[in-house]
Amino acid sequence: FLMERKTRVKINRKEVVLAKLRKSCSCTPKKLKNFVMDFLPVLQWLPKYQCKEYIWGDIMSGLVIGIILVPQAIAYSLLAGLKPIYSLYTSFFANIIYFLMGTSRHVSVGIFSLISLMVGQVVDRELLLAGFDLNDDAPPALGDGSLQNDSQSNTTAFNLTIAGMNAECGKECYAIGIATALTFVAGVYQVLMGIFRLGFVSMYLSESVLDGFATGASLTILTAQVKYLIGIKIPRSQGHGMLVITWINILRNISQANLCDVITSAICIVVLVTAKELGDRYKHKLKFPLPTELVVIVVATLVSHYGKLNEVYASSVSGAIPTGFIPPKVPHFNLMLRVAVDALPLAIVSFVFTVSLSEMCAKKYAYTIRANQEMFAVGFCNIIPSFFHSFATSAALAKTLVKTSTGCQTQVSGVISAMVVLLVLLFLAPLFYSLQKCVLACIIIVSLRGALRKFRDVPARYHVNKVDTLVWVVTMTASALISTEIGLLVGIVFSMLCIIVRTQRPRTALLGQIQDTSFYEDDLEYENLSSVPKVKIFRFEAPLYYANRNYFLKSLYRLTNLDPNLEAARRKKYEKKEKQHLKKGDHTTANGLGIRETTLQLVPKQIDFQVLVVDCSSISFLDTTGVNTLKEILKDYKDLNISVLLACCNPSVIDSLKRGGYFGKDFGSMQEMLFYSIHNAVQFAKDQK
Secondary structure: OOOOOOOOOOOOHHHHHHHHHHHHHOOOHHHHHHHHHHHOOHHHHOOOOOHHHHHHHHHHHHHHHHHHHHHHHHHHHHHHOOOHHHHHHHHHHHHHHHHHHOOOOOOOEEOOHHHHHHHHHHHHHHHHHOOOOOOOOOOOOOOOOOOOOOOOOOOOOEEOOOOOOOOEEOHHHHHHHHHHHHHHHHHHHHHHHHHOOOHHHHHHOOHHHHHHHHHHHHHHHHHHHHHHHHOOOOOOOOOOOHHHHHHHHHHHOHHHOOHHHHHHHHHHHHHHHHHHHHHHHOOOOOOOOOOHHHHHHHHHHHHHHHOOHHHHHOOOEOOOOOOOOOOOOOOOHHHHHHHHHHHHHHHHHHHHHHHHHHHHHHHHOOOOOOHHHHHHHHHHHHHHHHOOOOOOOEEOHHHHHHHHHOOOOOOHHHHHHHHHHHHHHHHHHHHHOOOEHHHHHHHHHHHOHHHHHHHHHHHHHHHHOHHHHHHHHHHHHHHHHOOHHHHHHHHHHHHHHHHHHHHHOOOEEEEEEEOOOOOEEEOOOOOOEEOOOEEEEEEEOOOEOOOOHHHHHHHHHHHHOOOHHHHHHHHHHHHHHHHHHHHHOOOEOOOOOEHHHHHHHHOOOOOOEEEEEEEOOOOOOEOHHHHHHHHHHHHHHHOOOOEEEEEOOOHHHHHHHHHOOOOOOOOOOHHHOEEOOHHHHHHHHHHOO
């Protein structure tokens, strides 16, 4: 039987587009109000805020995140190649802006290690091209709350007239100029992606790619911090192969290790790891996580200050952190042009991590987010702070998990965290002058535990899916050994190639009937299947398109043990020779064989089937080549008196076959060529015998 298709109502696309444009371009008070409410979601949920129910959880989680945020912000400044004050600015502004624009109640947006690393790599490259020394142990900047562009910032000054900064600018000034320009462009990309609804880009970053990228970048971060751990002075490596070059430099200069920094690092790592392990083990008993990083920083700062570790043992310290806010400044346009390409992967990674964590929290706590609004939120978390000497931000997994575990209910907790950072910015920042850089490096390295633990999951990952494991390994290796941006690109391209290869060489099978049922399965995978006499049932588990056409035909011929083209050629050859001998009146061939024996040589064994059923249930679509391939096998097998029947085709495949003329001009033979189940096709074949 043939099911009747519904009649589709033809849609005038031009009218639809014009109607949408008229609707979008019209401006009414109600529409303006809805636009503002959508653009600033805080106006929707804040008036409904249940103070008695939510406030204590938000205050507690905000204070805890703020306490964690301060030491992490100071530490991650090492990754970005910038002074700690800029990390504090970044953490402050990101929390305020996401409070206004974000749709997730639980995500913690701010400074993030991977983003800081990507910013730092661009900053280092541009500093090197500008002729600055990458040695970050230059004399500390003045602590009077302003950035002075004099000889204390760096021994080299660079005239930035070419870059659009018509004044001499020191290393510190140029570094933050590059970082803010990069951040601004990344934010613009994210806003444009939101306007044009390009959030689907995140679909191409699979879990394996993201995990591999995070793990590879974590190895790079770890490598970059080793020199601080042991107190050696080596240049910051740049370009491809940074990890290998850095380790070579470390091993060459290992004899210059600072014993004070080594001992301090060992103590800090032991304390931090022990506290983290105990916190993980007894987290169900603790109401909030232990502020271990803050305690370590306070104790280490006091020891360094009163023990005069910088003066006596030449231990590298953070230096002066100015208080207050630096006047806002517009990012330089010419610098934006220099970093426009670098900003694209930064924008994509920042958005993907933010949306992924937002969706995870929304699913866990049963509410919805708007991915497009998240794109705007994280975009403006980059654009606006770039005017205030801040760099790129993203949602951070570790802080988000802490936030949810400490009773967070809404983004009010983000405002509380911002107030804690503001307190440090206004009053407490100078107290961290004597803090050793090796302590900050220890905090960064211990924070990488989660990403580095992915190595333990490799056997389980391999057991679940070998291809995904290969994608993870390739992405991780490229991110670590080449560069983070190239590693991400390699991971995306390689994962796509894996999908293409899997559709190029999919599983194929001949099916047998499950006894006493109307179901059919793979004859090689299941026992006790019975073959259908004179019928072969072929399954192809992928779309049929130009890239796998040849594999489709080869598999079909191999499994059915019949190539119709070769068989037709043999028959023609046999008929030609037979005519020649009959014409001569000779009943024997040149080799002394009779016609019967010649027939046995030229004609293959008797064909053991008369009907070929193609199971199309796994063929999701056909392109022109796919339709032509099916038409080709229909013709070739028809020449051998073998019928070809199609079963389980979806509507799009049927439409493609109709448009390609597979069923003829009037579709008259469609009922005898197309069936809605394999069993129907088999029954039809038996009835036609």
